[in-house]
Amino acid sequence: QVQLVQSGAELRQPGASVKISCKASGYTFTKYAIHWVRQAPGQGLEWMGRIHTGDGNTRYSQKFQGRVTFTRDTSASIAYMEVSTLTSEDTAVYYCAKDFYSSGYPCDYWGQGTLVTVSS
Amino acid sequence: EIVLTQSPGTLSLSPGERATLSCRASQSVSTTSLAWYQQKPGQAPRLLIYGASYRATGVADRFSGSGVGTQFTLTISRLEPEDFAVYYCQQYGDSPLTFGGGTKVEIK
Numbered sequence: 001q002v003q004l005v006q007s008g009a010e011l012r013q014p015g016a017s018v019k020i021s022c023k024a025s026g027y028t029f030t031k032y033a034i035h036w037v038r039q040a041p042g043q044g045l046e047w048m049g050r051i052h053t054g055d056g057n058t059r060y061s062q063k064f065q066g067r068v069t070f071t072r073d074t075s076a077s078i079a080y081m082e083v084s085t086l087t088s089e090d091t092a093v094y095y096c097a098k099d100f101y102s103s104g105y106p107c108d109y110w111g112q113g114t115l116v117t118v119s120s
Numbered sequence: 121e122i123v124l125t126q127s128p129g130t131l132s133l134s135p136g137e138r139a140t141l142s143c144r145a146s147q148s149v150s151t152t153s154l155a156w157y158q159q160k161p162g163q164a165p166r167l168l169i170y171g172a173s174y175r176a177t178g179v180a181d182r183f184s185g186s187g188v189g190t191q192f193t194l195t196i197s198r199l200e201p202e203d204f205a206v207y208y209c210q211q212y213g214d215s216p217l218t219f220g221g222g223t224k225v226e227i228k
Contacts, residue, residue, distance in 0.1 A: 110164035
């Protein structure tokens with residue numbers, strides 16, 4: 001069965017960076033993009049961007065361009081997201097999610113979420 | 121970017137009642153690239169509807185989606201206890217993908 005398992009909760013100080021992993025199983029990793037979505041406490045969902053796991057092509061929401069980096073390790077079926085220059089406004093649950101069809105479609109499987117807390 | 125506005129913000133209904141949720145887009149959503157998700161507290165979102173009207177695998181047939189252009193609707197024909205949750209619409213026809221602010225369906 002399809003599973004996305006994310007790394008555990010992180011606590012960072014303002015100005016630091018964080019890198020979250022998302023290990024996929026149960027399907028061909030390189031056939032479907034991985035999206036990253038975040039949700040601040042008590043708030044709605046915000047799309048950050050996606051990486052096509054086959055060729056590594058990335059698309060970022062302009063809001064995060066230059067501060068977020070998506071990578072992947074195809075040999076291990078793991079996608080990564082790194083966020084730099086963290087502020088308290090980056091405190092959120094970060095989700096990875098598998099594209100439904102290929103790339104640029106909705107997400108049919110989601111990770112369990114990784115809580116990132118930014119606090120001094 | 122396409123802004124999605126969901127209404128109402130909260131819907132208070134009883135089990136067995138019909139729920140009608142609205143999602144309005146600031147510009148036309150291409151090729152009905154509109155999805156609906158359900159999210160329960162402490163859980164990741166779950167895909168319910170894609171292509172405006174197609175149910176995702178395993179989704180009960182009491183959930184239906186409709187709409188085109190800038191106006192979309194999610195209907196739950198008869199609410200079951202497990203349907204009380206927050207629902208989000210998402211457009212995926214234009215980058216950046218965007219979500220609506222959500223509609224909370226709560227028990228009256």
